[in-house]
Each structure stands twice: as C-alpha cells, then as structure tokens.
Amino acid sequence: MSEDVLIEARDLSVHYPLRGGSMFGPKPVVKAVESINLDIGKGNFFGLVGESGSGKTTLGKALLQAAPITRGTVGYNDGEVKFDLTQLTPADLKEYRKRAQLIFQDPYAALSPRMTVRDIIAEPLEVMGLTSSRDETDARVREIAEKCRLNLEHLRRFPHAFSGGQRQRISIARALVSRPQFVVADESVAALDVSIQADVLNLLKEIQQEMGLTFLFISHDLSVVAHICDHVAVMYLGRLVETAPTRELFANPRHPYTKALLSAIPSLDPDDRGKAQKLEGEIPSPTNQPTGCKFHTRCPYVTDHCRQEEPILQHSSTGHEVACHRWEELMTP
C-alpha cells in the first residue's frame, strides 16, 4: 500500500443473502457491491456518485466496516495505524471507529430529540473514552462547535429548536469531535434547501482542508460533486464504471453512463431544452442483474460483445479509469 493512500479496496464485494432458493446449491444473493478496486488518497475529497440502487451507500458502509464484506480486502493506513478491515480484532475495530466517522443524510432523523446539542456532540467522546474529565469534554465540544460555526449558547438547546442547516452542522460537529482521519458523508446535503446547501458544502470543504481530513462524499447530485470533490467515482449496479480527477471527468466523460448522467442535469438555460441525451429505462434490479456489461440494457451503443462479456476497469497513467468496451471508439467522433 503506497504511503499517500488512506483507503485501498481490492476486489471488494458485499453480497446480501436472499430468502428462498433451493435447499441445496448456492443461496441466492443480492450483489450490492461487486469486485471494486478503489484507492482514496490521503487528504482527498473523494466523490461517489450513482443513481439509487447503484450501491454507493453500501460501499461507504463497507469502508467503515459497517456492512458485511463478502470478498476482498480493505486496507487502511493513516501513518499511525494500519489495518486490514476484514481482519480487525475487537480492539482494532474500536480504534478504527475513532478514526472513521459517518455523517448522515437526514438531519431531522439523525439527532436524538431528547438530548441537548452539547450532549449529542459529547457522546462520541464519552463512549470512546477519549477525554478524562467533564471539563476536557466541554472544551473539546466547544472547540469543534466553533469550527462548525455553531453558536456556543445553542449548546444547551435541544435539536427541535434548529433549522435543517443548523442541524446538519450539529451532525458534522458530532462526527468530527473524535478527530477522525476518514469521514463518509452520505448524501449530507440532499435534504437541504439550495440556499443552505451551499453553506454546508463550504463548511465541509473548509474543515476538510483545515483538519487535513479524507472525505468520501456520497451524492446523487453531480453538480454538487463537481464543485466540492477532487476525485470522482461513478457507480452503476454495484460496479465502478468510471473514476477520474473531477475536472477531467466532467470535461471528458468516457463511459456512456457518465455522459448520460451529466446531460440529464437540467440546465439553467431555458433555450437548452431538449438537447439532453436521454437515457431510456431504469436501473435493473440488483437481484436480477443483466449479463455482460451491467449497463447494456440502457446503453445506446450496445453490441453483442457488451451483452456477453463484462468490461473491467482499465487503468491509465492519468488516473482516469473506465470500464467500457467501446469508450475509445466512442471518444473519436
């Protein structure tokens, strides 16, 4: 594992068993995440995009050791400690929980209505035993609350007194109070209004740079990802189909799915109507996946080869990787 990589996933798969099937032979499974190879560099703001059902949340959970890893390995190396997430001892797992945190989507559901904001933010410190006295806990809570632009007087209040944007800042403070290295933000701005969303995004970026954090930012909104992430990976039906530095991906998308996603974003120009390249149909069910390339049922450029053989992610020196049989011929007009 190279020094500047924090998370290294190799052949990572998460399968969930389904009920039913025959008593003998293999049990049916949902392949939520399948054979993913992924490196997240230290200090990276890494974006993960895809439609609902593409497996992005499951991948995020697997990297936090919160989903059962069926196959493959996940390495974690922050310079101080080094783990293989599939072989953690209970003590290692405890250590990993301090270093990897999660910010949820819905700020209304994520905070206990019966705890004050101070108690919500202090809870991880107490549970993990990171502080030795109440004064120390209070000091840590105040420090992170200030960083997240929370009014210190608000610490005594309960979550119901706050708006969506403020609640999301409380969730962020709670995730960061244990001084993690790696943070997974799962659709963390999806529930917010546009005017508030920009504020939370700016805050995340600011804190990430200030604290040198590594972020995995999961989102279905490509325009948000374009603005905040350094590197983006696109998922479809449990597979990575394309990954590249943000600017490269948005300037030269290679996979037909990425292209379709980009052109489906409604443009602000009223005269741009109808120019978008429309994708037919919907993402297939993960229990009944197509053969070959998983995207072939919706791809406008499908050939027999695509239906039979699944393309693998092709590595390249520029860091722009794509899993498509035909991307090169499609790039030359």
Added chain:
Amino acid sequence: MTRLLDVENLTLQFDTDEGRITAVDDVSFTLEAGEVMGLVGESGSGKSVTAKSVMKLNPSNAIYGPDTKVTLHLDDGPVDIMSLQTSTDLKVIRGGAISMIFQEPMASFAPAITIGDQMTEQLQIHTDMNLKRATEVSIEMLDRVGISDASTRFKQYAFELSGGMRQRAMIAMALSTKPKLLIADEPTTALDVTIQAQVIDLMKDLVTDFGMGIIFITHDLGVIAQTADKVAVMYLGRLVEQGAVRDVIRNPSHPYTKGLIAALPQLDDLDVPLQAIPGDIPSPLERPPGCVFNTRCSSIVGDVCTSVIPDFFKVTDTHQVACHIYDEGASK
C-alpha cells in the same frame, strides 16, 4: 390564449396551538390554458399551500382572507372556488377539473388496492364511464405515459412498481379525467436525475397534447428553466418576483432570486465559489415587518425595507419584482 385561472389577493392563515400563522400573504397570479407556471421557493415559503388553495385542499384550521378570490374558467363559465363549501360542490374541481400529483408516489397510492382499481374508481366518480370503458381508458393512459405492458401493470400494486414507474402511473391517474389544470407538487424531486429527465419530457408532451395548464411546484431552478413558461418566486408566503422564464432566470432582479441562482452549483464553471444566502428562513410565527426577506438581504436600501411591504415594480412588460431597490421614491 384563454385565461384558465385567476388567483387574486390570496391570503391564508392557519390557527395553530402556537397562535395564528400567516402561510400565504396577498398572492395574485394568473394562468392561461396550455401554460406551465413554475412556483419556486425553499421549504416553508408557502408554495404548496398556495397551490392547494386552488383546490381548497388545505386542512380545516385554514382561514382564507376576506379579499381572496380564486376563479377557474371552465367551458361552461367561471367557477368561484372560494364560494364552494360542500364536498359535493368541490367534487367538480377536485379530481375533475383540477388534478394533483405529489412528490412521493408511494404515499399517494393506497398500498392494498391495485393501481387499476384506483384509476377506474376515480373515473367512475368523475365521469359517466362504466367499469369496462374506465378500464380501457386507464390502460390507454398507462400506455400513453410510457409504461410498458400496461395491462399487466394495471393489475399490480404500487409496491411492485419502481419509483419512476410509480410517478408515471401517478401522472396517468391524474390525467385520465382530462383535467383543465394540473398541480404538480415536486413531481421529480424524489427521482434520480435520469428518470427526472424522462418525467419532465413526458409532462411537456402531455401539455402539448392535452392543452391543460400546469402549476409546477419545485425548489429546483434548473427544472423550472427546462419546463416552465413563466415563474413565480415565493418567500415566506409572499410573491417576490414573477415573470416569463427567460426574464427571471437570465435577469433575476430580487435579491432572493439572485441568491438562489448564485447558490446553485453550475457545471460550466467549477471555479466559481458557491454562495450561500446567509441565515435561515424565519419561522412563520416571527414574520419580519416590511419586506419579508429583510433578515437575510444583502441589498437593504434603508428603513423602508424593515417598515414598508414593497409593491411590485415592472422590470419589463413580462417581469415584475417586489423590492424597494426599484422604488425611485424610497429613501436611499
């Protein structure tokens, strides 16, 4: 163009445990047949209750202002909606002349009744079709909105359909009674972007085919730019800007509309920093005096902003804005 809907001085208050709150304050707009009006604003701006007022669909603690006048122009003469009291009277408009589609299609279909039964039920109530004819019409509509194998889907339950398909079925159901006016409350917000593009296309086709008026409620200005003919921007129960879609999107004039557009992440220039509108929308219990936006506005011109409610000023013939910046007489 023929006038379809007149909303004049719509004011709506709710009696709640915490006191009487004003949800909509003196809102007026018009809609022509075949026109799509986008109603934009963040959560709490009153856009949903405004649209629901057109069907008198608000809960029983709603109090309409005395000057409120909502007129729907049907083929056999205008209907004064505020004067309709009993549910029999309201049946003419609810589900008949006006249909509504909602954000979350799973919540709008009864889970234990098949899609088909729900579609034929409303056709039998609102039209004089018999069950056989209603079934034919329903399957035809499902087919029209792009649901493959419509006769099988007709017999299925909502949970058996995917999100995008449910939203299509919802649209098919809303349109099968051939309404004059369709209220679409965030119809694409819960959908993935690729499915959203399909549903937007479908709705545009249907406007052309059926010639109905649509009130399209959304918080996404991109969706508005792609679908609407005109836009009304709401903030804390008041209209702050309205006009033709090109005028409002290209030349936003109210500080709030400008802020909304600046906060939107744009793909064509990734170097522009995202600009948030500072602060939060105030609680409707604490409506600020004067212009409702004054607590977050960065272009305050003077005391007039915190004391006088701004009138609409004309930017162009098809574009109006309610802001004191454009008031020549205001103290600067």
